[in-house]
Amino acid sequence: MTQTTAVHGEKVSLLRVLGPGHVWALGVGIVLVGEYMGWNFAVGKGGAIAALIACWVAGLLYTCVAMIDSEVTSTVAAAGGQYAQAKHIVGPLAAFNVGLFLVFAYTMLEAANAITLGYLVQTVGTMAGFEGVSDKPFIVLTILFLAWLNYRGVYATLTFNLVITAIAFIAIVILFAAVKPWGNEVLKLDALLNGLPYGWLGVIASIHFGLWYYLGIEGTCQAAEEVRSPPRSLPLGTMAGMMTLLIAATMTWYVCSGLMPWEYLGQAITPLFDAARLTGSTLLMVLLFVGTMFSTLASANGCINDASRAWFSMGRDHYLPVWFGAVHPKTRTPYRSIVFLVPVALVFAYFAPLDQVITFSILSGLLGYTYMSFNVIMFRKKWPLGMIKRGYEHPFHPLPAIVLLALCALTYFAVFLGYGTQLVAMLVFYIVASLWFAFHRYKYVRRGDQFTMAWPRPQGY
């Protein structure tokens, strides 16, 4: 086979074809599955009221995340998102860790989505009267099909996400309207709400799963190198996504808490689908089942997109073997990173229990959010407003960063209450990885080349 060599000036790069709608689809697509399943374990931890408090506390946390992210990403328009931000603002070791947080948070979330989709197909098979139905072929198919879609091109991938995410969101809105939320004809909130059965400790414990309402919205900035106008599209898509999720989360809580007792809701696998079943409407049941499937697919799809961009960026900067930094000349995707992460996701989806996979994802995300609060404070200190052009300036600085840090600390405690061993094990993993990077890998990094933004020298340097 003939080799095509690069002539002077010839190169391949990721394709800039995305608009704000795709950014919205990437962020909301990753997260909306949390409304369809997962958030309700917060009810099991502390009751329905605790889950509502968790919904809003986590909403505040993620609003801070979205605001901070929008400002920094509007200036660091590069694939890798928070990894690229950390590289420019904090330093290499922080960037390496943030890159790993991103890859693991998204790959684990992808695995969790594939497990869920396999479970849903298995349930349909069992309900249809088939015996010995296996979920494994559908888990594998989900990961392979979405990886293939991502391999083929970002425009088709995120347009697909836009369509299925919009359908899943509209399904929630239709269910909300169908239960007539203005009256108590269908919803029985008066009878079903029972205060705080485990007190305020239950509220704190429920925050762990409250994150599920929004986990992954920060993934929008992974598209920075593929959007047509990063300073405009990224803040617009991210903030619109956050508003969508706040609305969807509150609607979901209202409908489910008004239809199911907290003892059931707290351990339901598919709470929104169950809510549709309780209305007795076949149409709503079908719609919410489709919504559940679509939201799961959209989430796994967005996760493959984001994890591969983070891995690709780290390869491109020699933080990982540079082989991963390749772009496909025809599909214009980071094809080697996409293919490399497929077996990683398959191993976790095939062999690991769902709750462990989800906790790994949540903790990796949480570590990333903690870093973001320090990152934005350093960003504003080194490059104050007016020194470099920002597409968006978040208000009330440093309050969002302080609130974010405080809420992260609270959430660590909440996770520790239920998954202390995993928390410690994961911290050990990241410490070992950091030592590997500092003492072995960093010598391969071309220090000057990794700073690509045309920024002035930081204040005080």
Added chain:
Amino acid sequence: MNSFEILEYVAWAISVLLGLWMLVDLIRTNRAYSEELLLSSREGDIDDALVIDPTHQGANR
């Protein structure tokens, strides 16, 4: 063999095909283009005028 088992085999078959498709394309692409070209992407690059393969310029062309 019931119809769900057939569905399971179809899922396995499609998965294998998609996996093989990606692997074959990855190997062919690695062989067809030089490493210099494949690794030529630069962070934050917005100069689309220089990119090769004009048939794959996407919706913005």
